[in-house]
Amino acid sequence: MEQEIVFTCLKCIQPIGEFYVGVMNHEDLITISYADIRRLETGNEMREVEVYTGIQRELSTNRAKEIGKYVNMVDATFPTSVILHINAQDIIGYDSKTGLMRLPFKDNIAKVLDGQHRIAGLENYSQGGQTFQINVTIFVGMELEDQAIVFATINKTQTAVNKSLVADLFEFATHRSPQKTAHNIVRALNQKVGSPFNNKIKILGTANDKEKETITQATFADALIKLLSKDPMTDRDIYKRGKVPAKFDDKDLQTRPLRNLFIDKQDSTIAKIILEYFEAVQKRWPTAWNVVEPEMILNKSTGFIALMNLFHDLYLKIGPIGAVIEARSYTTYFNLATLRDEDFNRTRFIPGSGGQSNLYKTLKQQIGL
Template identity: 25%
Template sequence: MQSAMTRQIENGFEARKITQINQEFLLGIFTYSQFKKWSKPTERLIVGYEEELVDQDEFFKDKPLIKPVYNSQIQRKTNNSKVENIADFLIRDNYSMFPTNIIVAVPAIVIDKIEEISNDSVSISLNEIVFQEIEKENGDVFLTIIDGQHRIKGIERAIQKLQDIIGLELDPLERKKYSDKLNKILELELVVSFFLDPPLEYQAMIFSTINKTQTKVPENLVYSLFGLTNLDSPQKTALEVVLALNGIEKSPFFGRVKLVGNSYKRGELIPLSQATMVKSILFLICRGQKEAELERWKKRTEMRDENQRLIFRDFYRTNEDKNITRVIFLYFSAVREVFLNEDGQSYWDLGSTDKINLLQTNVSYQAFMRLLVDIFISGHREEIFKKEFYLALLKKITVDFQDPENKYPFTSKTIKLLYEDMKSQIFID
């Protein structure tokens, strides 16, 4: 297969020369099927090479055998959980892709020839030993991956999973679906940067620079992007519920959520972030982030689960998204009414106390969302849509939200403590 930029050749590859400031490297585009002919993930770290003449092997007869020298103290372990996530991403997500470069070190000792093709392109011919060893289960990997091992391992794992699925008894349509996905992954195009004979210290510098300078995308922005798509998903539903609760004037959350893209005055108190609320709702539809990513491609009717603590799952599955908004609205309206200060003002309302109190924090919100699950499960369907149901149970709670003894500091540990205290007061054994 020939790319617009580069192409694979029988004993190597062609690549384009790239110069950035004072550094030069090569850039190529290859399918995974091409890439795996000369590189793959390895835990072993090569620190040097030895050459020795051998005559007992027909293939290497009268040729120097290149032997890597490994550092026995250092291993490049991969994170199995991360690999599985990448594999599932490739299999389940119709928009899966790897736009960032795989970075590969090419030692000079295995380069047989470098030819100039044009002013900006070269052809690299590799020693036969590169291809011979890559075919072996525990062979030497000469073209080592500096950055991108998890992505390549994820591709390998996805291929293995798909092959296992295809080996099962499937109806023809299912078999075709998984076979098509397998072929797409095998022909997945990878952007590859090659560094020729980089010293070990330089490889470490490249890896460190790439991984230290990458900025994690804020969750608030990630969840906001679901609002821009027409595709139905639990993430989109959770975001729409948050936007509705923040926008309804009579809602206890009116103007209380810090939304992405809105401008706020410096020092203005906005208790909850958009991401915090979206996740709290999303994880009552799906079992965690990984499941949420997989299930955004499912039809609603396919989302069955016996876990009763996913209290909003059935609402989502049966297209009753408004009931999610309704339950949260009624429940937190009851929270707002029950917990009052000495002047009869709700601790929930901003400005009801001289300084921010426990009920106005993210900590309290998350504890009350956990409590909602237990309250919801304890009620009948007709009860969960009545504010009186929540009022009767919440009035059993005796927490002082001004917290003069500082029993509940504003930390993540307090979420569990506050939740368990409130739950024990409502559901007395």
């Protein structure tokens, strides 16, 4: 007798037609869905729906690995449906009275219209016998054209979430994490009167002087988190499980020098360290830092990221790690630089990673690091 999967489904009627919304165990979903992981391995093969629509979604092994790690965290969730298509002849039966769907338990009966990275990531789920249920939307016996409409609609209407919104949401987190610490420090430096960042950061939901705001909340938070953690999501997960992440030894602190201050909950000290450094920047290049003009880059992401990369090197040079180094110590080095305020422009340091790298290397060379 053929093995079956039995799970609860509700029938839903929309203009496109009928489909089913149900809940499946992740193991069953992996078994019956088309093995998109093969496309991750082979590269350029396209599915028929992608050929039909002309939309080819790049499947990323890195993304699959990220999700594989995420699914094992204490608060992992996939609240949106994995969307499948199943041929009518592959359905054993659906009982509208009980709401039970019966499918054969065998490979490759469900074509994935959306959710291939989630399915690939779920192959790494390892929470010791605890099931991970997935809500699924199942279309049955659709023409390829209709499948393509669903596929194209998903891929053309999705909007990327503002990264600053993600950073801002950590204000509501009840557990400690690198993300929450970074969020709090960014807000504190933006609000502090006399701070080089006073009202200079684009904070969501605030009504500051928009003409002064030149650095996004996400840009600042991302750069700061790199100094605290090499795996912020894992650190966050450890805190949510009621434990404390490990401190770094002297070798690892060379990469992330503010790590142990973070573990010791010395957030105010971290903020003070960053504040002193940028006070020296502001003193050395006051016009380039304070004046907002389209052509100037020092107080925008190009300059800020380069300066944060330089901070890492200069902080380790002056030391000791964990200490608050006063602005005057940085100023001694900055005074060696020959770049003038007017040199921090878009022509010399083009916006983007190229300009960031160029500025970082130029300053590092000029101050003798």
